[in-house]
Amino acid sequence: VTKLADTVNIPTVDNGSPMVQLDPQVFRLEYRKKDTVELIGEKTLVRQELDKKLITSQNRMQRKYPDWQFIITYGYRAPTVQTKYFSERLAVVQKTHPELSDRDQIELAHSMSAHPDSAGHPTGGAIDITIWDKKADRELDMGSEISEFGDIAYTLYPNLTPEQKKNRSTLQQLLMDEGFAPFLGEWWHFSYGDKEWAFYYKKDRAIYDKVEVREL
Numbered sequence: 001v002t003k004l005a006d007t008v009n010i011p012t013v014d015n016g017s018p019m020v021q022l023d024p025q026v027f028r029l030e031y032r033k034k035d036t037v038e039l040i041g042e043k044t045l046v047r048q049e050l051d052k053k054l055i056t057s058q059n060r061m062q063r064k065y066p067d068w069q070f071i072i073t074y075g076y077r078a079p080t081v082q083t084k085y086f087s088e089r090l091a092v093v094q095k096t097h098p099e100l101s102d103r104d105q106i107e108l109a110h111s112m113s114a115h116p117d118s119a120g121h122p123t124g125g126a127i128d129i130t131i132w133d134k135k136a137d138r139e140l141d142m143g144s145e146i147s148e149f150g151d152i153a154y155t156l157y158p159n160l161t162p163e164q165k166k167n168r169s170t171l172q173q174l175l176m177d178e179g180f181a182p183f184l185g186e187w188w189h190f191s192y193g194d195k196e197w198a199f200y201y202k203k204d205r206a207i208y209d210k211v212e213v214r215e216l
Helices: 048-064 079-096 102-112 162-176 195-200
Strands: 019-021 045-047 068-074 126-133 189-191
Touching: 019 048, 045 048, 048 068, 048 126, 048 162, 079 102, 126 162
Parallel strands: none
Antiparallel strands: 019 045, 068 126, 126 189
């Protein structure tokens, strides 16, 4: 799993890709966490380039599996919300692991909630995603729910059924074929253009910086 030290110093030169709202007629949108509602309402926002890549990926998927559709449960997160999450995690780590150095405390907190200077969601470049089977009227079995943390969240968690392993692999391949980077600590999290993506693909810089969006 990527560490804060791997990504935080990667430079960012924002390419100006605008934020757009994902179309609920195209994707199954289930904004589950609702932590940015006060700022943007129930919209699921991403960078325009991501929207296009998701459409292309879903079209490719549906040529092989016509009844499948992407479920996107999260896109853009306000930087203030990300900072709040990280600060709360850090406070817990400082209390429970006082023996660690400041640097190690920050790294441990980052493993639970991304540091604001490295996180992908505040850039509009990260999504939480899975697959809906319209014919079966259910999500594909990935072995855990989105945001069900612990070892089972790791993409390559060994104690999965063959079907669960195949489903995770299929999702990962579909998105990586469009240039998304997987975050292997959370099977549902993928990004494009952020620091995680730059590190994964050995880019010299990220192309999306964090942005403040209050309405669209």
